Amino acid sequence: MIQYIVDAFTSRLFAGNPAAVLPCKQMPSPDLMLAIAIENNYSETAFVVNKGPGHYDLKWFTPGGEVDLCGHATLATSFVLHQFEDKGVTEMHFHTLSGELIVRPESGGYTMDFPVGRFKPIPVDDEIYAATDGLALEAYYDEGDMIVVVDSEKQLADLIPDFDAIGLLEGRGLVITAPSEEYDFVSRCFYPKLNVPEDPVTGSAHTYLTPLWAGKLGKKEMRAKQLSARGGVLKVKLEGARVFITGDAVLFMKGEIPFDL
Numbered sequence: 001m002i003q004y005i006v007d008a009f010t011s012r013l014f015a016g017n018p019a020a021v022l023p024c025k026q027m028p029s030p031d032l033m034l035a036i037a038i039e040n041n042y043s044e045t046a047f048v049v050n051k052g053p054g055h056y057d058l059k060w061f062t063p064g065g066e067v068d069l070c071g072h073a074t075l076a077t078s079f080v081l082h083q084f085e086d087k088g089v090t091e092m093h094f095h096t097l098s099g100e101l102i103v104r105p106e107s108g109g110y111t112m113d114f115p116v117g118r119f120k121p122i123p124v125d126d127e128i129y130a131a132t133d134g135l136a137l138e139a140y141y142d143e144g145d146m147i148v149v150v151d152s153e154k155q156l157a158d159l160i161p162d163f164d165a166i167g168l169l170e171g172r173g174l175v176i177t178a179p180s181e182e183y184d185f186v187s188r189c190f191y192p193k194l195n196v197p198e199d200p201v202t203g204s205a206h207t208y209l210t211p212l213w214a215g216k217l218g219k220k221e222m223r224a225k226q227l228s229a230r231g232g233v234l235k236v237k238l239e240g241a242r243v244f245i246t247g248d249a250v251l252f253m254k255g256e257i258p259f260d261l
Contacts, residue, residue: 006076009201009232009247017201019076020045037061044073058094064194071203079249109248117207118142131165146171184222201232
């Protein structure tokens with residue numbers, strides 16, 4: 001079978017967030033999907049099954065296990081389907097653990113229609129201070145990612161993460177965000193519980209960040225940058241209970257796995 005490696009949220013190679021995409025005849029067993037994800041050792045490996053015109057089953061695995069939602073691997077999967085496996089498809093409906101996700105090819109890349117992430121303000125406690133080197137100004141959490149706001153882009157860029165302290169926090173991962181002069185906001189995302197210390201570009205985190213910054217800035221459409229070593233730029237838009245995230249993708253490689261799925 002074929003496996004594609006795609007850099008997502010970028011238009012140039014060796015930037016953005018790499019993901020593996022495996023088009024399958026049927027969904028493999030969870031044990032096999034996890035084994036492949038561990039072997040790949042990317043932050044996400046996506047498994048997709050064509051269920052009929054424009055409809056697909058989609059699952060995402062990190063080296064630490066299955067996740068409910070992944071933006072960059074959804075973008076990578078959309079790119080693979082549109083460019084190689086289901087050429088010319090104009091609208092993709094993915095059936096996932098987070099419900100139906102719709103992706104449409106556009107001139108600027110691919111626009112993903114995601115549900116708004118739930119979050120509510122929580123006190124900044126000693127554990128949050130420890131995990132952010134004392135920089136946390138605000139914190140938000142509601143059973144998803146922990147979101148923390150710091151004062152400046154420079155503080156965030158200079159932060160040296162303490163993964164042990166981050167691993168003690170509630171939530172799937174820690175997303176730290178700050179205002180930006182060039183962009184509307186910037187972020188960094190850490191998922192040590194999923195064996196992903198720092199994720200290069202995280203679409204799912206922007207389902208929380210978009211409504212948060214929309215409220216702070218009074219804007220529905222924004223440009224965001226993730227300040228990882230590889231970096232990535234996202235265009236985001238808030239419409240009611242949905243977040244629209246647009247990004248580009250580029251193929252790094254296409255190879256064969258010597259067994260059939």
